[in-house]
Amino acid sequence: MKNLSLIYFVLFATILSCSQPKKQNNHEKETTEGFVTDTPAKADIKADNIQSAVYGYYVGMFKASIFDRDKKPSYANKITVSIDSLKDKIVYGHSIVAGNWRPFQGEWSTLDNVLLVNAKEPGDDRYDGVFEFSIYPESQIISGIWKANDKNLAVTQREYSLEKREFTYNPKLELPDYIAWQDLYDQNNEIVDGAEFLTEDVLKVNASIQPLKKEDVENLYKGDLEVIRNSIYARHGYSFKNRKMRYVFDSAVDWYMPVSIDVRGQITDLERQNIELIKRYEEHATAYYDAFGR
Amino acid sequence: MKMLSQNISVLNLKAIIRVAILLVYAFFCYLMLQITLQYIPVHTDVAFLRIKQDYISMQHYKYAFFIHAYTAILALPAGFTQFFLFIRNKFPWIHAVTGYIYVSTILLFAAPSGFIIGIYANGGLYAQIAFLLLAILWFWFTLRAVLSIRKRNIVAHKQWMIRSFALTLSAITLRAWKYIIVALFHPRPMDVYQIVAWLGWVLNLILAEILIYYIYKKDIK
Secondary structure (H helix, E strand, O other): OHHHHHHHHHHHHHHHHHHOHHHHHHHHHHHHHOOOOOOHHHHHHHHHHOHHHHOEEEEEEEEEEEEOHHHOOOOEEEEEEEEEEEEOOEEEEEEEEOOEEEEEEEEEEEEOOEEEEEEEOOOOOOOOEEEEEEEEOOOOEEEEEEEEOOOOOOEEEEEEEEEEOOOOOOOOOOOOHHHOOOEOEOOOOOEOOOOOEOOHHHHOOOOOOOOOOHHHHOOOOHHHHHHHHHHHHHHOOEOOOOHHHHHHHHHHOOOOOOOEOOOOOOOOHHHHHHHHHHHHHHHHHHHHOOOOOO | OHHHHHHHHHHHHHHHHHHHHHHHHHHHHHHHHHHHHOOOOOOOOOHHHHHOHHHHOOHHHHHHHHHHHHHHHHHHHHHHHOOOHHHHHHOHHHHHHHHHHHHHHHHHHHHHHHHHHHHOOOOHHHHHHHHHHHHHHHHHHHHHHHHHHHOOOHHHHHHHHHHHHHHHOHHHHHHHHHHHHHHHHOOOHHHHHHHHHHHHHHHHHHHHHHHHHHHOHHHHO
């Protein structure tokens, strides 16, 4: 009886393998997984199996570890590293940081359940470099370093420890309370004059869910308006090139993760209208708030 | 001899102050001209109008706004020349011509249009009341000045004209106060608007009353 069921099973597996070769592969992996041994071949198969667990976005801070202070570096930016494919010892992925979307490609190997990756960016961008990192599938973490190709950049090496996280657009995401009264930094990492800080007003409106009227925005400071408007882009995972906004969202907003450098197609009609309204008051404040006039 | 030199220095000081006032006034008139020029050619989505889009589509607001922007500026130079004694004494026709320009600008265009745009002023009810009151008083003082000179009552004419011009100057003082308050305290945009809507002309009027009191003290007694 036992033998018979085994025969049935083999038969069934064979039929499956004929119709769906890929699935047969998976099946084999599952079967072998029960008998994990130390043979190299087995380890490879195991690594194959964890592909799906490894694929996805990893988010965290991209911190400068070797830099030139005089060149006004951006010390820490939030980065998303995406592992897109692991095949035949070749890894494909991309990273999004500081408004820069860059693919990478390289080699990977395994060592004690850890994936070791060494991957290059194409090299045709000024800020391209080489990633060297380890992927820890169990703790779902990536950590490693990145070295710039151009050794004259403000930052030539960065380090990071990134956590795996899925991206979903959620209009209900709110700015954290502690963002109020934070200083706004300009493009050179310096605090802009006294007017440039956030107030508690920045927490009052969510421009992704409520249709704003002029009464909602006309009495707000320019800095608050700018952050309220850019929160819309942040919810869509927009990666900010603008340092001022990058510092706000990268360092102070936990839910924020950069996944795209163009979210225009994702902005809802409500958000589009709010952006237009807020932008008007921002521009008016820029031109007239501290000028002789109205 | 000592008396003479003192007289000369006093004379010089007075002359210097007069020239300084003239230059400062010319400078502010130039700034006001710059503000007016933003609206030439007619465009409904520039400068201040960028945040008045709810109203600019209304015909009466649009007409009132542009009439106010184009005509009210005339009252500044026209009004200023009225207070020069040598013009009044030596060229009374200039005084009369610029006087007609001043009063007709205000009574026919600037004050009525100011009233209409005041209804929709930024800063809520308190600011709106301030601007409406300003428009009414500006019209009223100017009208009284015209009526009194038609009766050849020069003293009353002068007094009403001082009041009228004090309110004309609010175009400058309102914006100057806004500049100062923002530089010092960084208030929220509409908060500063509510403050200057009142401060811009009430203080001028108080100063005008004090001036009138001191100039005509003897007459009053």
